[in-house]
Amino acid sequence: MAKAPARAPAPSEPPTSNRERPNEPQPYAASKDELLKFYEQMLLIRRFEEKAGQLYGLGLIGGFCHLYIGQEAVAVGLQSALSGDDSVITGYRDHGHMLLCGIPPKDVMAELTGRQAGISKGKGGSMHMFSVEHKFYGGHGIVGAQVSLGTGLAFAHKYRNDGGVALAYFGDGAANQGQVYESFNMAELWKLPIIYVIENNQYAMGTSVNRASAEDQLYRRGESFRIPGLQIDGMDVLAARGAAEEALAWVRAGKGPIILEMKTYRYRGHSMSDPAKYRSRDEVQAVRDKSDPIEHVKKLLSEQGVAEDELKKIEQDIRRQVNESADFAESTPEPEPSELYTDVLVEKY
Amino acid sequence: MAIDIKMPALSPTMEEGTLAKWLVKEGDTVKSGDIMAEIETDKATMEFEAVDEGVVSKILVGEGTDNVKVGTVIMQLDGEDAGAGGSTASEQAAPADKNAATKDDNPAADAKADEKKSDKVEDSAHPAQEKVETGARQMFEAAKHDAEVRDPAVPEGTEMVKITVREALRDAMAEEMRADDRVFVMGEEVAQYQGAYKVTQGLLDEFGERRVIDTPITEYGFAGIGSGAAMGGLKPIVEFMTFNFALQAIDHIINSAAKTNYMSGGQMRCPIVFRGPNGAASRVGAQHSQNFGPWYASVPGLIVIAPYDAADAKGLLKAAIRSTDPVVFLENELLYGRSFEVPKLDDWVLPIGKARIMREGSDVTIVSYSIGVGLALEAADKLAEEGIDAEVIDLRTLRPLDKQTVLASLAKTNRMVVVEEGWPTCSIASEISTIAMEEGFDDLDAPVMRVTDEDVPLPYAANLEKLALVSADKVIAAVKKVCYRR
Numbered sequence: 001m002a003k004a005p006a007r008a009p010a011p012s013e014p015p016t017s018n019r020e021r022p023n024e025p026q027p028y029a030a031s032k033d034e035l036l037k038f039y040e041q042m043l044l045i046r047r048f049e050e051k052a053g054q055l056y057g058l059g060l061i062g063g064f065c066h067l068y069i070g071q072e073a074v075a076v077g078l079q080s081a082l083s084g085d086d087s088v089i090t091g092y093r094d095h096g097h098m099l100l101c102g103i104p105p106k107d108v109m110a111e112l113t114g115r116q117a118g119i120s121k122g123k124g125g126s127m128h129m130f131s132v133e134h135k136f137y138g139g140h141g142i143v144g145a146q147v148s149l150g151t152g153l154a155f156a157h158k159y160r161n162d163g164g165v166a167l168a169y170f171g172d173g174a175a176n177q178g179q180v181y182e183s184f185n186m187a188e189l190w191k192l193p194i195i196y197v198i199e200n201n202q203y204a205m206g207t208s209v210n211r212a213s214a215e216d217q218l219y220r221r222g223e224s225f226r227i228p229g230l231q232i233d234g235m236d237v238l239a240a241r242g243a244a245e246e247a248l249a250w251v252r253a254g255k256g257p258i259i260l261e262m263k264t265y266r267y268r269g270h271s272m273s274d275p276a277k278y279r280s281r282d283e284v285q286a287v288r289d290k291s292d293p294i295e296h297v298k299k300l301l302s303e304q305g306v307a308e309d310e311l312k313k314i315e316q317d318i319r320r321q322v323n324e325s326a327d328f329a330e331s332t333p334e335p336e337p338s339e340l341y342t343d344v345l346v347e348k349y
Numbered sequence: 350m351a352i353d354i355k356m357p358a359l360s361p362t363m364e365e366g367t368l369a370k371w372l373v374k375e376g377d378t379v380k381s382g383d384i385m386a387e388i389e390t391d392k393a394t395m396e397f398e399a400v401d402e403g404v405v406s407k408i409l410v411g412e413g414t415d416n417v418k419v420g421t422v423i424m425q426l427d428g429e430d431a432g433a434g435g436s437t438a439s440e441q442a443a444p445a446d447k448n449a450a451t452k453d454d455n456p457a458a459d460a461k462a463d464e465k466k467s468d469k470v471e472d473s474a475h476p477a478q479e480k481v482e483t484g485a486r487q488m489f490e491a492a493k494h495d496a497e498v499r500d501p502a503v504p505e506g507t508e509m510v511k512i513t514v515r516e517a518l519r520d521a522m523a524e525e526m527r528a529d530d531r532v533f534v535m536g537e538e539v540a541q542y543q544g545a546y547k548v549t550q551g552l553l554d555e556f557g558e559r560r561v562i563d564t565p566i567t568e569y570g571f572a573g574i575g576s577g578a579a580m581g582g583l584k585p586i587v588e589f590m591t592f593n594f595a596l597q598a599i600d601h602i603i604n605s606a607a608k609t610n611y612m613s614g615g616q617m618r619c620p621i622v623f624r625g626p627n628g629a630a631s632r633v634g635a636q637h638s639q640n641f642g643p644w645y646a647s648v649p650g651l652i653v654i655a656p657y658d659a660a661d662a663k664g665l666l667k668a669a670i671r672s673t674d675p676v677v678f679l680e681n682e683l684l685y686g687r688s689f690e691v692p693k694l695d696d697w698v699l700p701i702g703k704a705r706i707m708r709e710g711s712d713v714t715i716v717s718y719s720i721g722v723g724l725a726l727e728a729a730d731k732l733a734e735e736g737i738d739a740e741v742i743d744l745r746t747l748r749p750l751d752k753q754t755v756l757a758s759l760a761k762t763n764r765m766v767v768v769e770e771g772w773p774t775c776s777i778a779s780e781i782s783t784i785a786m787e788e789g790f791d792d793l794d795a796p797v798m799r800v801t802d803e804d805v806p807l808p809y810a811a812n813l814e815k816l817a818l819v820s821a822d823k824v825i826a827a828v829k830k831v832c833y834r835r
Contacts, residue, residue, distance in 0.1 A: 087581065089577075118614075119614070120612055120613050120614040120616075121614030121615070122614075123611055123612060123613075123614050124612040124613060124614065128612040128613070129613075130609070130612070130613040130616060130617040131616070132580075132613075132616055132617050133616075137577070137580055137581070137617065138609075138613075138617070139612075140605070141604075142600060142604050142605075145573060145600065145601065145604065145605055147573075148569070148570055148572075148573020148574055148576070148577060148601065149573050149574075149576055149577035149580065149601075149605060150577060151570075151573070151574045151577060152573060152574040152575060152576055152577020152578040152579070152580065152581060153577045153578070153580065153581040154577075155574055155577065155578045155581075155583075156577070156578045156581030156582055156583045157581070159533070159559070159578070159583060160582075160583075178569065179569045179570050179573055182565075182567040182569055182570025182571075182573075183570050183573065183574065185565060185567065185570070186564065186565065186567065186570055186571065186574060189565070342615065343610050343611045343613075343614060343615035344610070344611055344649050344650055345610070345650065345652070345674045346610060346615070346618055346620075346672075346673040346674050347672060347673055347674055349652070349700070349701045349702035349746075349749050
């Protein structure tokens with residue numbers, strides 16, 4: 001049966017806690033322009049990912065390719081609250097986060113097709129993309145690694161006292177990795193400025209959360225480390241942005257890490273070859289019908305009097321942008337054979 | 350009954366120590382479990398407990414006395430229990446209660462301690478406790494050999510000072526931390542405890558807790574945090590209490606640190622040093638005795654360094670910290686307390702990836718690294734007595750490997766033996782053999798021979814451990830074989 005994420009999360013405060021808690025986040029009161037921006041960004045991710053799926057089907061993208069379709073509101077809402085000093089790190093479902101960091105779609109798409117012009121010169125692929133310039137630190141293929149690495153980014157922010165916060169995304173699957181808890185411990189011990197974002201899309205590959213997690217309310221996973229957690233509707237970009245505001249206020253006040261469990265849903269398979277046996281088509285369709293994050297914003301925009309034509313124009317712009325990036329990614333050359341031996345080490349010895 | 354209380358040993362390789370403090374005075378009554386004295390080496394402090402009961406009749410070695418030989422009678426006790434249990438014991442056993450040695454939950458450091466100046470000849474007036482002849486002791490003894498060839502990197506006329514490998518490593522870190530605020534050190538017991546093996550001694554005092562950071566026992570986590578901090582622009586030194594424990598963190602060393610620069614097309618770097626003791630120590634058993642040199646040396650994207658003497662330890666650790674690449678820096682616990690000459694220079698930095706000729710010779714080349722170099726030099730001395738002139742090469746860096754130095758020596762001697770304190774299969778010795786065959790085949794007058802540890806987990810029993818480890822005798826036998834000598 002369908003498990004559409006609840007719009008209004010239940011109050012998450014344990015009844016006996018006397019520790020300081022973050023305020024219950026409120027939906028962000030977005031201006032019309034901000035709402036339009038959210039719409040545009042979510043749509044860019046959706047269309048980009050759909051195109052990536054097509055290129056995969058044509059054999060232009062190889063290996064693994066994890067699409068973000070359905071989860072767009074999470075990254076859009078959270079990253080819209082960041083400042084230029086903050087850093088972002090995630091796992092292998094990373095295309096959307098990269099686009100939001102300001103990395104041009106064609107650089108990402110060309111990496112997916114393994115071309116020299118790709119953001120990693122074609123040597124990383126879908127799961128291994130980085131842009132230090134945009135403070136996007138990957139793009140990591142080992143489930144959970146980005147949690148420790150992200151904690152290290154937070155350590156660097158604190159060490160330099162630069163006011164930056166690290167945003168480390170990981171999935172409900174990674175939430176069961178041991179290093180996550182090693183990192184939680186040190187992050188709280190040292191009061192590191194980090195927001196741990198659990199993108200709970202309900203399935204770790206084909207294993208549903210409650211088949212893998214003894215405590216399936218993942219926002220509670222920090223409790224034994226005294227890290228507060230909030231459970232947020234990840235299908236609602238305004239809820240996501242509201243949560244980011246609370247989390248950033250907490251972390252920037254020097255109170256240490258915080259966990260945001262974003263209840264979301266992935267429409268596509270885990271990667272491109274997915275048996276789709278672990279959930280029903282009806283379940284997926286029900287979420288799309290009832291909870292689609294883009295439709296939600298579209299509706300809000302209509303209510304605010306934005307004309308259908310204006311939204312169409314945004315859509316057309318995005319399609320053009322995505323098509324251009326796909327054309328580029330198909331036509332731009334593969335790396336020179338000599339690139340095989342570059343970048344193994346930085347220095348010469 | 351008078352009981353002689355002797356200077357205890359903190360470890361199988363300790364020969365002398367400092368009687369830091371008496372906690373009892375003549376006339377005091379002591380009973381089993383009372384702490385009578387504090388004994389120190391440069392590595393550790395131990396509280397010396399009474400085993401027998403009685404009255405302190407005489408204190409024979411005063412507080413603050415250095416270089417007290419193990420086994421020296423330091424006090425006498427008038428026993429009260431004569432006849433109580435039919436005991437005829439007239440003296441308290443010298444080996445100290447291990448639990449008293451270090452009162453923590455650190456079995457690695459607890460079980461292992463070494464001493465300073467133990468290359469001194471034993472004082473026959475004070476015969477030490479009977480020492481078990483172990484494989485580790487043989488390696489430790491051999492590790493007193495200095496290079497016979499001056500390192501060409503040392504300018505003519507430079508003053509040399511003798512310091513331990515431990516001090517050299519500490520000085521390297523301290524100098525680089527003074528020079529660059531991005532450099533910090535993190536690991537288990539590196540700060541308040543002053544280092545499980547005292548390598549970080551004094552760093553907390555100088556640099557404070559922002560830059561010298563005690564971690565929980567959580568290797569995977571702090572290796573990841575260190576790697577992430579390096580990606581974020583800092584220059585971490587991550588200490589593993591031993592590299593055995595780094596197995597829990599090897600994912601970050603390889604998947605995160607080593608591969609990132611390549612995977613990012615050269616835009617995201619990970620300038621980090623993973624350092625700590627590697628290889629067999631003394632009688633610590635299989636899980637604490639393994640050489641990971643070949644493991645890390647097989648990984649593109651890593652620099653792997655394994656120094657032998659103090660000058661290389663200092664010069665190469667400074668180079669490792671400055672490098673923008675990830676470095677695995679493999680130290681050796683048995684070498685920490687060994688003293689070697691180090692050039693007295695403001696900034697002694699060595700090039701990474703350059704082997705060193707430790708002894709020149711014409712008949713055979715012995716290639717080694719880390720503690721194996723001491724054995725190679727000892728074997729070379731003995732072989733010289735038999736008319737075989739061996740050249741000894743210390744690889745120093747395992748990745749990238751200095752093939753040129755190895756092949757040039759092979760071209761000169763036409764025979765080669767590789768000595769490695771580690772397993773034989775897929776070893777550095779295997780790699781050197783392959784290089785000699787592929788690129789030096791015409792120079793070979795005999796097959797290259799590998800002298801390594803036996804292909805078994807390291808046993809605990811002293812006799813078995815000795816059988817398992819490399820030794821100078823095994824090196825000599827192999828050299829004679831490649832020289833077709835008996």
